[in-house]
Amino acid sequence: MGTDAIKLTHPSKLLSGTVALTGSKSESNRALIIQALGGDHVNIANLSSADDTITLHGALEAAAVTAASAEAPTTIDVGPAGTAMRFLTAYLAITPGNFLLTGSERMKQRPIGILVDALRTLGAGVQYAGAPGYPPLAIRGGFDQQTDTVRVQGNVSSQYLSALLLVAPALPRGLSLQIEGELTSRPYLTMTLDMLSEAGIHHEWQGDVIHIAPQKAQPCTITVEPDWSAASYWYAMVALADEANLFLPNLKRSSLQGDTAIVDIMSHFGVASSFERGGLRIQKVAGNMPESVPLLDFKECPDLAQTVVVCAAALRRNASFTGLHTLRIKETDRIAALQKELGKFGATLIEDGAVYHLQTEGVYHAEHLVIDTYEDHRMAMAFAPLGMVFPQVQINEPDVVGKSYPDFWKHLKQQGFVIS
Numbered sequence: 001m002g003t004d005a006i007k008l009t010h011p012s013k014l015l016s017g018t019v020a021l022t023g024s025k026s027e028s029n030r031a032l033i034i035q036a037l038g039g040d041h042v043n044i045a046n047l048s049s050a051d052d053t054i055t056l057h058g059a060l061e062a063a064a065v066t067a068a069s070a071e072a073p074t075t076i077d078v079g080p081a082g083t084a085m086r087f088l089t090a091y092l093a094i095t096p097g098n099f100l101l102t103g104s105e106r107m108k109q110r111p112i113g114i115l116v117d118a119l120r121t122l123g124a125g126v127q128y129a130g131a132p133g134y135p136p137l138a139i140r141g142g143f144d145q146q147t148d149t150v151r152v153q154g155n156v157s158s159q160y161l162s163a164l165l166l167v168a169p170a171l172p173r174g175l176s177l178q179i180e181g182e183l184t185s186r187p188y189l190t191m192t193l194d195m196l197s198e199a200g201i202h203h204e205w206q207g208d209v210i211h212i213a214p215q216k217a218q219p220c221t222i223t224v225e226p227d228w229s230a231a232s233y234w235y236a237m238v239a240l241a242d243e244a245n246l247f248l249p250n251l252k253r254s255s256l257q258g259d260t261a262i263v264d265i266m267s268h269f270g271v272a273s274s275f276e277r278g279g280l281r282i283q284k285v286a287g288n289m290p291e292s293v294p295l296l297d298f299k300e301c302p303d304l305a306q307t308v309v310v311c312a313a314a315l316r317r318n319a320s321f322t323g324l325h326t327l328r329i330k331e332t333d334r335i336a337a338l339q340k341e342l343g344k345f346g347a348t349l350i351e352d353g354a355v356y357h358l359q360t361e362g363v364y365h366a367e368h369l370v371i372d373t374y375e376d377h378r379m380a381m382a383f384a385p386l387g388m389v390f391p392q393v394q395i396n397e398p399d400v401v402g403k404s405y406p407d408f409w410k411h412l413k414q415q416g417f418v419i420s
């Protein structure tokens with residue numbers, strides 16, 4: 001049984017010391033698929049402790065012991081793990097066996113038709129076991145490949161493309177993936193290709209087409225970097241503290257993760273970053289902040305949006321954002337969730353076509369703020385830094401953080417938050 005709610009406050013408003021973040025769930029989940037297809041000579045170091053990674057690990061183990069001839073399907077439930085759902089759809093489609101791939105109620109509302117269509121074009125046996133276009137999926141794994149060419153829409157979720165690219169080297173005819181329309185969350189696609197390269201898998205990317213020939217992974221150790229999305233919450237806490245100087249070990253400027261964008265974004269909110277030997281130091285800059293915040297685009301780093309929007313609201317900085325189009329199909333409708341919760345302390349997020357305007361004139365000092373989290377880890381973690389500026393912040397269903405950052409509350413306590 002999880003905890004219903006916690007209350008947080010930060011008496012000293014000072015932050016100092018070291019926070020050791022867990023490994024990136026995005027990198028970990030790619031590494032697990034590469035290992036499952038590549039065999040024992042693919043090693044992984046610093047695998048994430050995130051629930052989503054543990055879920056995918058367990059699912060791959062279950063698939064490995066499924067008899068190819070089994071008539072009754074093996075049910076694999078990924079709960080709320082989006083990358084696990086998308087990566088497993090492609091992985092199970094090429095793995096002999098009979099599978100029912102399902103997830104949480106929210107997962108059944110997160111679209112997957114673009115990926116299923118692409119797999120069917122290749123010849124895969126993937127059927128909808130519920131509503132067309134959505135999980136659960138009935139998968140007859142293993143198929144005769146009909147073609148090596150698929151066209152996939154790139155503007156809904158990059159996870160569909162990553163899922164196909166991860167299995168591409170194991171397809172007998174390889175894969176030519178033609179990306180249609182504007183590509184969203186691009187750094188996650190390049191992360192996939194870079195991690196395949198780490199395992200010795202070559203690709204060619206020309207124009208809108210990525211080609212991967214059939215090939216085997218080479219012996220390698222994939223070292224998962226700390227999670228930059230998790231780092232973003234510490235940036236927000238530093239921005240809201242009276243004084244702060246934190247060291248985050250093993251974070252490097254050149255990362256596979258596009259969420260390094262937080263370094264530049266937070267420079268507009270009074271946080272200075274310096275890359276030192278062995279990690280990253282983030283410090284609160286004393287004095288006035290830059291006058292205005294430029295238009296911030298989250299198309300390449302959607303997971304940072306909640307962190308930054310909430311932090312800006314708490315600092316009473318009006319700002320405008322774009323690239324939020326994928327937020328409505330994530331763990332929750334993140335736009336609606338943000339609008340509702342920001343309203344609880346007087347901030348408004350107004351949609352204006354593709355741009356959203358944050359208005360903070362009405363922000364007031366809420367005595368007892370109660371934040372709902374909508375089964376979304378990032379709602380909990382984006383609003384928790386408000387404990388730095390409001391006397392008491394209650395976070396409902398705080399266990400959601402386990403999805404990507406299980407030690408989040410423990411780390412907050414170590415940094416002086418009083419949590420009851």
Ligand SMILES: O=C(O)C1=C[C@@H](OP(=O)(O)O)[C@@H](O)[C@H](O)C1
Nearest residue numbers: 026083157158159185188302326
């Ligand atoms: O491939 C990945 O690891 C991810 C891609 C992104 O999703 P979309 O491509 O759906 O935007 C991101 O939001 C998600 O947290 C992780």
Ligand SMILES: C=C(OP(=O)(O)O)C(=O)O
Nearest residue numbers: 080081082083303330331
């Ligand atoms: C969108 C996210 O995850 P997923 O799509 O993997 O559920 C996330 O972690 O913010």
